Amino acid sequence: MQTKVDVAVMIGSGVPPTLRAQGQKACWVVLLNGEQRGTAFSSRDEAEECKAAWQALLRQEQSDRLH
Incomplete structure (x- = not known):
């Protein structure tokens, strides 16, 4: 499964x-x-x-699983 990494903004009470x-x-x-x-x-x-x-950590984990 592909993990999606995003940045979100929170305003006000968030x-x-x-x-x-x-x-x-x-x-x-x-x-x-x-x-x-x-x-x-x-x-x-x-x-x-x-x-x-x-993202770097997830790429490394994926690479480790493939090898």
Whole structure:
């Protein structure tokens, strides 16, 4: 099965209280097959870095299964 990795934006009440307390009105999260994995990020760039790390891990796991 192919795992889908996405970045989604959350706004308003979807932003965790700790980020709202810092004045954040939006945050970004990484989704694997539609389910949030890990923490909320204060920037899209951070979330994209996490997404890339998930994709690399999944590619490695798939490669390991093939060998």
